[in-house]
Structures are given as structure tokens and as C-alpha cells.
Amino acid sequence: MAVSILGGLLIVGCAAPTIVPKVADKPPLEIKAWSEAKPIHFRKIVLKIELGEKVGAEETSLFCLPTGELRFRRGRITLTSRELTKVFQDELQAADFELVNHPNLLFKDPMTWKSEWFFAGMVKKMKANICFPWAVYGDYGRSKGEAFMEVEWRIYSRSNRQAVHKLTTRGYARHDSIESNGHLEIFLDAFAQAVRGMLADQGLHDLVTGTSADATPANK
Numbered sequence: 001m002a003v004s005i006l007g008g009l010l011i012v013g014c015a016a017p018t019i020v021p022k023v024a025d026k027p028p029l030e031i032k033a034w035s036e037a038k039p040i041h042f043r044k045i046v047l048k049i050e051l052g053e054k055v056g057a058e059e060t061s062l063f064c065l066p067t068g069e070l071r072f073r074r075g076r077i078t079l080t081s082r083e084l085t086k087v088f089q090d091e092l093q094a095a096d097f098e099l100v101n102h103p104n105l106l107f108k109d110p111m112t113w114k115s116e117w118f119f120a121g122m123v124k125k126m127k128a129n130i131c132f133p134w135a136v137y138g139d140y141g142r143s144k145g146e147a148f149m150e151v152e153w154r155i156y157s158r159s160n161r162q163a164v165h166k167l168t169t170r171g172y173a174r175h176d177s178i179e180s181n182g183h184l185e186i187f188l189d190a191f192a193q194a195v196r197g198m199l200a201d202q203g204l205h206d207l208v209t210g211t212s213a214d215a216t217p218a219n220k
Contacts, residue, residue: 016066018056020127020148023172028095028199031209038116038208039098043156045084045121056128059145064131072126079187087188088121091195097208117208118156123191124168125150130183143182146174151194155207165207169197 049055049072056070092099100115128147132140148170155165171193173186198204205211 016057017059017129018070018127020056020129020146021170021172023148023170023193023197025193026197026200028091028196029202029205031096031205038210039100040092040208041100041115041118042085042088042092043118043120045081045088045123045151047123049123049126055126056130056147059129059131060133060135062133064129064133064145066129067135070128070130079184083184083188084121084191087192088119088195091192091199095196095199097199116158118158120154120156122152122154123149124152126187128186130186132183133178142178142180143186144175144178145183145186146172147186147190148172149187149190149194151191151198153198153204155204165203167198167201167204169194169201171195171197 051072053072054069055072057066058068058070059065060067089099126147126149128145130143130145130147132143134142150168150170152168153166154163156162157164171190173189173193175182175186175189179185
């Protein structure tokens with residue numbers, strides 16, 4: 001069962017556009033030449049955003065004028081760990097990483113023992129400007145806009161069950177075309193860029209390919 005990490009964004013009051021940080025895309029480091037690369041198990045992704053925290057602005061009309069605030073509450077925009085896990089899997093497969101697809105259990109599922117490394121992610125920041133051009137007609141299904149995510153990653157070793165590497169990456173996405181469920185796709189694309197940033201990290205690359213002799217616990 002997917003665990004909801006984002007209950008939704010509630011629209012309240014009036015607002016100005018939010019400053020959404022832009023992030024340059026980083027291509028994953030090459031691993032095809034490394035036959036000793038160990039399989040990866042993705043444990044989970046969690047969200048560390050306070051309920052009611054402002055994360056952006058809602059915009060409406062064809063001119064995308066700010067009309068409200070996006071706050072972390074139950075509302076129109078929902079996101080689940082299942083959706084983020086699927087994005088994580090797609091990005092790792094595209095980069096030729098071997099992934100064991102049992103994201104909900106750690107050290108309990110027998111299949112996870114194929115993996116040397118266990119991954120977990122924590123979304124720590126979100127920013128967005130989401131435009132619903134047809135909201136005046138009650139249509140919130142089509143949207144466009146931009147979003148930012150900051151994700152902290154921890155990589156655990158199966159042998160000692162401790163975090164041996166930690167890093168923070170950021171992702172940004174902008175959709176200028178109106179799309180069905182575009183508000184969801186924008187967040188997923190921002191998360192995908194954060195995943196690619198993780199796969200571009202040299203320390204992670206060295207662990208996964210076995211070129212690093214250091215697997216000591218990471219600082220907490």
C-alpha cells in the first residue's frame with residue numbers, strides 16, 4: 001500500500017508569485033563499464049514539510065495571475081510515495097543501475113538480500129507556482145507552472161545496516177503548456193531531476209561500482 005507523503009495543498013487568501021529556485025540538470029555518471037556494480041534497493045521516500053506550511057502560489061486565468069497561497073494541507077494536489085518511487089525506479093533504470101523493486105520493507109524481504117545498498121530519501125523543501133487557467137469554470141484538472149524540490153538521500157550498507165553516504169540534491173521543473181494533471185507532473189519532474197543529481201554524485205558512484213574502499217558510517 002502506498003503511503004501518502006503529501007496530503008495536498010490548500011488554497012487560501014491572496015498571494016504573490018513564489019520565488020522558485022532553478023536547478024541545472026546533471027546527467028548520471030556512467031556505470032556500464034562496471035560489471036561489479038551492486039544491485040540497489042529503494043526503501044522509502046518521506047516528506048518533512050510542516051502541515052500548513054506555505055510552499056507556493058496558486059495562479060488562475062489565462063494570464064496566470066496569483067490568487068492564493070499553496071499550503072501543505074489536504075486539497076487539490078496530492079502526491080504519494082508510490083508515484084515518487086516509480087520516478088526513482090525509472091531514473092535508475094534509464095541510468096543502467098540494477099534495482100531490486102521492493103520499496104516498502106528494509107532487511108525483512110528475502111529479495112532485498114540481493115542488494116548491497118539500500119536507499120532512502122527525504123523531501124525537505126518544496127516551492128511551486130501552479131497555474132489553473134480554467135479555474136473560473138471550475139476546471140482544476142488542467143494546469144501548468146513550475147516546482148522545486150530539495151531531497152536528502154541516505155545510502156545504507158546491508159553488511160552493517162548503517163548509513164554510509166549522505167547527500168542533498170535539488171530538482172526543478174517548468175511546464176509552459178497546459179496539461180491534464182500538469183500540477184502533479186511538474187512535481188514528479190522536479191523530483192526526477194533531484195534523483196539524477198543524486199546519480200551524478202561521485203561518492204555514490206564509487207560505492208555502487210565498488211571503486212570506493214570506504215564504507216564507514218556517514219555523519220548523522
